[in-house]
Amino acid sequence: QLQLQESGPGLVKPSETLSLTCTVSGGSISSSSYYWGWIRQPPGKGLEWIGSIYYSGSTYYNPSLKSRVTISVDTSKNQFSLKLSSVTAADTAVYYCARVSGLEAAFDIWGQGTMVTVSS
Amino acid sequence: DIQMTQSPSSLSASVGDRVTITCRASQSISSYLNWYQQKPGKAPKLLIYAASSLQSGVPSRFSGSGSGTDFTLTISSLQPEDFATYYCQQSYSTPIFTFGPGTKVDIK
Numbered sequence: 532q533l534q535l536q537e538s539g540p541g542l543v544k545p546s547e548t549l550s551l552t553c554t555v556s557g558g559s560i561s562s563s564s565y566y567w568g569w570i571r572q573p574p575g576k577g578l579e580w581i582g583s584i585y586y587s588g589s590t591y592y593n594p595s596l597k598s599r600v601t602i603s604v605d606t607s608k609n610q611f612s613l614k615l616s617s618v619t620a621a622d623t624a625v626y627y628c629a630r631v632s633g634l635e636a637a638f639d640i641w642g643q644g645t646m647v648t649v650s651s
Numbered sequence: 652d653i654q655m656t657q658s659p660s661s662l663s664a665s666v667g668d669r670v671t672i673t674c675r676a677s678q679s680i681s682s683y684l685n686w687y688q689q690k691p692g693k694a695p696k697l698l699i700y701a702a703s704s705l706q707s708g709v710p711s712r713f714s715g716s717g718s719g720t721d722f723t724l725t726i727s728s729l730q731p732e733d734f735a736t737y738y739c740q741q742s743y744s745t746p747i748f749t750f751g752p753g754t755k756v757d758i759k
Contacts, residue, residue, distance in 0.1 A: 566746055578687075578695065578738055578750040591746040594652065627694055635701040636742035637685040641694035 533558040535628050535642035543622075543649050549615040553628030553642060560609045561586045566631035568638065569602060569613045571624040579624075583631060584611055618649045653677055653741050655751035663759040670726040672754045674739035679719045683743035686715055686724045689753075690735045698737075699724065726756075734758055 539551035553567070560567065568583040582592040584602045592600050601614040615622060625646050629638040654677040664670050674684065682702040687695040697706045699715035702722055712727045726733055739751040 568748070570750075577753045578689075578740075580740075580748040580750060583746045583748070585746075593747075629694075631746070631748075633700070635683065635685065635704070636745040636748070637697050637700040637706075638687070638695070638740070639697045639700075639706070641696075644694050 533630065533640050535630065535640060537626060537628050537642045537645040539645060539647070541646060541648060543618055543647060544651050545619055545649055546617055549613070549618050549622060549647055549649070551613045551626055551628075551645065551647070553611050553613075555609045555611075555630075560604065560611065561606045564632070566591075566636070567604070567611045568629050568631050570627045570629060570638070571622075572627070572644075573621075573624040581613065581615075581626075620649050623647065623649045652747075653680060653744055653749050655739055655741055655749050657737075657739060657751040657754050659754060660752065661755040661757065663757055664729050665759045666729055666731055668729045668759075670729050670733075670756060672724045672737055672756075674717075674722040674724070674751050676720045676722075676741055676743075680741045680743035682718045683741055683745070684715075684717065684722045685740045685742060686713075687738045687740065688733075688735045689738065695738060729756070 566583045569581040582602045599616045604611040625644040627644045628642045630640040632639040684702045686699040689695040703715045736755045
């Protein structure tokens with residue numbers, strides 16, 4: 532069945548750019564039925580939607596992060612990626628990738644998450 | 652922007668209890684409301700979509716109701732594996748999404 536796996540550095544220095552990749556296996560990222568998204572969760576806090584992408588490359592971002600976020604898709608590798616620039620300690624979080632499914636637009640399949648710490 | 656609130660923020664309950672969690676949207680979102688369960692150290696799991704539809708494989712003791720601005724997640728008989736944090740999420744403004752702040756259910 533479909534699986535998602537996040538990958539990338541677990542430690543990023545302040546002011547640098549956080550880069551993560553989500554690899555989709557067991558299915559195609561190019562399906563017109565789905566969006567693909569990034570969600571994060573700071574330690575001990577709730578879930579925050581970062582942004583989403585359609586296989587065509589159309590992107591949608593959380594207004595509070597829009598100036599620093601770039602999400603892209605590589606259909607040849609069945610991957611989509613997140614870049615978050617000018618990071619601070621407030622960006623320390625577990626970062627999840629997920630599939631957005633159906634008309635109800637629910638996050639129905641999630642990666643296991645990857646912890647990213649911003650520290651010098 | 653659509654804001655989501657949940658109440659209570661936490662609750663203590665016993666196995667077998669009926670538990671109700673409320674989610675409220677800052678404007679009408681029709682039935683575009685989803686519920687998730689998250690256990691410590693794990694990714695969230697989709698329980699309910701479109702306000703009242705049970706995701707495949709989710710036990711029938713979970714149910715959702717509501718439309719417009721007010722929604723409810725009910726666990727009819729709390730089981731040991733249900734102690735977790737529950738989040739609502741609006742998808743009315745797709746592809747822009749918002750999660751509620753969460754409700755932690757722990758053991759009384």
